[in-house]
Amino acid sequence: MSDEDAQLPDTRRLPTLDKTPGEADGTTPSAPDSPSTDTAGHHRVRRFWSARRVPAALVALLLLAAAGLLLYDVAAVRADRPAMAWRRRLARELATRHLDNPWVLGAAAVAVVLGIWLIVLAVTPGLRQVLPMRPAAPDIRAGLDRAAAALVLRDRAMEVAGVQSVRMAVSRRKAKAHCVSHFRELDEVRADLDTSLGEGLRQLGLAHKLRLTVDVRRPKKR
Amino acid sequence: MRRVRGTVNRVLLGLIGVVLFGVGGMVLLGGLGLPAKWHLALPAGWPWSRPDEVLLPTRQRTRWTDQGWWWPVVIAALAVFVLLMLWWLLTQLRRHRLNEILVDSGDGEGALLRGRALEAALAAESEALDGVDGAGVVLTGRRSEPQVRAVLALAPHADPGTVVRRLSDEAVAHARRSAGLDRLPADVRLRAVKHRPERVS
Numbered sequence: 329m330s331d332e333d334a335q336l337p338d339t340r341r342l343p344t345l346d347k348t349p350g351e352a353d354g355t356t357p358s359a360p361d362s363p364s365t366d367t368a369g370h371h372r373v374r375r376f377w378s379a380r381r382v383p384a385a386l387v388a389l390l391l392l393a394a395a396g397l398l399l400y401d402v403a404a405v406r407a408d409r410p411a412m413a414w415r416r417r418l419a420r421e422l423a424t425r426h427l428d429n430p431w432v433l434g435a436a437a438v439a440v441v442l443g444i445w446l447i448v449l450a451v452t453p454g455l456r457q458v459l460p461m462r463p464a465a466p467d468i469r470a471g472l473d474r475a476a477a478a479l480v481l482r483d484r485a486m487e488v489a490g491v492q493s494v495r496m497a498v499s500r501r502k503a504k505a506h507c508v509s510h511f512r513e514l515d516e517v518r519a520d521l522d523t524s525l526g527e528g529l530r531q532l533g534l535a536h537k538l539r540l541t542v543d544v545r546r547p548k549k550r
Numbered sequence: 551m552r553r554v555r556g557t558v559n560r561v562l563l564g565l566i567g568v569v570l571f572g573v574g575g576m577v578l579l580g581g582l583g584l585p586a587k588w589h590l591a592l593p594a595g596w597p598w599s600r601p602d603e604v605l606l607p608t609r610q611r612t613r614w615t616d617q618g619w620w621w622p623v624v625i626a627a628l629a630v631f632v633l634l635m636l637w638w639l640l641t642q643l644r645r646h647r648l649n650e651i652l653v654d655s656g657d658g659e660g661a662l663l664r665g666r667a668l669e670a671a672l673a674a675e676s677e678a679l680d681g682v683d684g685a686g687v688v689l690t691g692r693r694s695e696p697q698v699r700a701v702l703a704l705a706p707h708a709d710p711g712t713v714v715r716r717l718s719d720e721a722v723a724h725a726r727r728s729a730g731l732d733r734l735p736a737d738v739r740l741r742a743v744k745h746r747p748e749r750v751s
Contacts, residue, residue, distance in 0.1 A: 533711025
């Protein structure tokens with residue numbers, strides 16, 4: 329009964345809720361904020377780009393091992409020693425297996441997938457867990473981990489009266505708060521959370537503001 | 551330096567990816583008999599066009615083996631490739647770190663400042679900031695144009711925007727002034743220290 333009670337206003341309120349923080353963030357509080365950063369920062373804040381060290385090291389190691397082994401064997405054969413068995417076997421397989429052999433097709437499919445993956449690694453920025461921050465000074469570039477942003481926002485939400493527990497989920501564009509409130513009217517708690525988390529989001533100083541969604545429920549009755 | 555390595559990594563990874571994708575795609579195309587099915591007119595030199603072909607016929611493999619130049623060229627090419635890969639691997643493992651900074655005193659005399667000393671000073675001052683639990687600072691760049699890379703661990707109830715502003719105004723600005731640098735760019739990454747939710751009020 330009480331659970332249903334808690335659910336009902338939730339589902340009814342959510343659309344308007346979605347609007348109020350968006351409206352509040354879009355017009356009143358951040359309106360003086362965003363143009364000033366645009367004029368002050370002037371250039372767009374770019375994402376952090378990973379150096380791709382681990383994939384590069386792995387690929388380099390693999391190619392180094394393969395090429396080194398081949399070089400050793402070629403040189404050994406030049407020095408009148410017999411070729412290693414794997415090389416003779418490889419040459420034979422390459423010369424006898426037809427292209428429609430499952431092994432050949434499978435290897436080709438793996439090569440295609442690996443190739444696509446490497447291309448994706450090469451052209452995407454990576455470091456998706458880092459949210460770029462607004463430049464505080466011209467020479468400083470700062471990034472905030474998503475986990476850190478979630479913790480800061482959770483601490484803010486915990487300060488609202490009536491909030492028993494909070495689960496924050498911060499993605500690259502959205503911040504979602506799932507709160508459990510054990511006293512006060514849900515609507516009041518939600519309004520307080522909206523203002524407090526909106527303020528918290530502004531204090532994070534991110535280059536691209538996160539969209540805020542607040543979800544408040546009553547604790548489950550045992 | 552770091553940016554150069556990032557670019558090199560991405561170019562090489564992309565190149566290898568394109569080669570893998572191209573070769574795999576060509577083998578799949580031929581192996582599934584798609585050129586015949588789709589009536590594709592492949593160029594004359596296309597290696598794999600029909601399913602009953604093999605990857606590398608013996609005739610192709612031993613085409614130049616009796617020529618005098620073949621094996622030296624193969625060995626040289628492999629050796630160059632091995633060296634290139636070795637260099638690539640080692641650049642991933644090496645951490646670029648500045649050992650000393652050139653301090654221009656303005657009267658023609660230069661001085662060398664130990665990088666570790668400035669790193670330690672920066673880290674200590676960053677850790678003293680309100681809302682910072684721990685700090686790791688590394689200097690990169692060149693002797694005359696150093697750069698700061700910092701990782702800060704945020705304390706509970708920290709305010710990230712203020713932390714960055716104060717880091718820039720205090721720790722980095724002090725370091726820049728004391729080393730007599732025109733500019734000291736900084737790359738800052740803020741992490742969180744996991745802590746339990748608690749009420750302060």
